[in-house]
Amino acid sequence: MKKFLIADSHSIVRTGITYLLKEEFLNIEIDACSNGNTVWEKIKTNSYDLAILDINMPGTDSINLLQNIFAFCPDLKILILTTSREEIYARIYLQLGVKGFINKDADDAEIRKAIITTLNNKKYLSPGMHVIQRLEATKRGPLSLFNRLSPRELEVMTHLLEGKNVSQIANLLCAHTSTIGTHKAKILQKLGVTNIIELKEFTQLFNHTGLGTTKLVS
Structure with missing residues (x-):
């Protein structure tokens, strides 16, 4: 069984x-x-x-x-x-x-x-x-900028997109607010955005069009 x-x-x-x-x-x-x-x-x-x-x-x-x-x-x-x-x-x-x-x-x-x-x-x-x-194998590199994020950064990004602030995320993940703040800064830097509004717009654009990809040289 x-x-x-x-x-x-x-x-x-x-x-x-x-x-x-x-x-x-x-x-x-x-x-x-x-x-x-x-x-x-x-x-x-x-x-x-x-x-x-x-x-x-x-x-x-x-x-x-x-x-x-x-x-x-x-x-x-x-x-x-x-x-x-x-x-x-x-x-x-x-x-x-x-x-x-x-x-x-x-x-x-x-x-x-x-x-x-x-x-x-x-x-x-x-x-x-x-x-x-298959596309990544052809281009010999990741297609999406999101692949630059670590597992924890992706987790923090998800909570940020849901509207949670740094303190709420720290409480949920049992982490220091400074640690979550560092993750947030790295997420914004790696994705090339400056604030949560731009992060939401970037993610929505990716969801609708498949953009949010790295510039690859053939």
């Missing part, structure tokens, strides 16, 4: 993934939760064949959560299912050790494919990420 963990703050998502799993597999057990603290407690006390996690659950430091999970259970297979842009976030989370990264906008067939691929201990990349990898 296979055992799955589903973690998402939205009940409708947990229900939908449960339905897909029960359609795909016979004789399975599913645990579901809505926040990172519960994810951690369940992983410490259970053995899962696959964990399907969102990285944007309220009150969850996803970078720290994943680092703790892999320190405790290095062989756990994890699939990230999120609304976050693959082009911005997938590479970093794959480098942290997750097996796959897929956007919630994907159709049922692609989500099933991602689940089966990661369950079989193989890396899952969406068709769009395969295209990006």
Whole structure:
């Protein structure tokens, strides 16, 4: 019997993934939760064949959560299912050790494919990420400026885009405000913007057009 963990703050998502799993597999057990603290407690006390996690659950430091999970259970297979842009976030989370990264906008067939691929201990990349990898191989360099950011800088950027201030982010990530302030300054510098308004505009432009890329010389 296979055992799955589903973690998402939205009940409708947990229900939908449960339905897909029960359609795909016979004789399975599913645990579901809505926040990172519960994810951690369940992983410490259970053995899962696959964990399907969102990285944007309220009150969850996803970078720290994943680092703790892999320190405790290095062989756990994890699939990230999120609304976050693959082009911005997938590479970093794959480098942290997750097996796959897929956007919630994907159709049922692609989500099933991602689940089966990661369950079989193989890396899952969406068709769009395969295209990006091929382009990067041709150009011999990263296409996106977001690849300049570290995992923690990406995490801080996400919270900044959600409207949180430095103190709120520091409290959430259990860090000093000066540390978060340094991360913020590095994010702005690496992306070539000067304030949060410009950061939001830059990210929105990337989301709509795929811009936000480095200038590459052939």
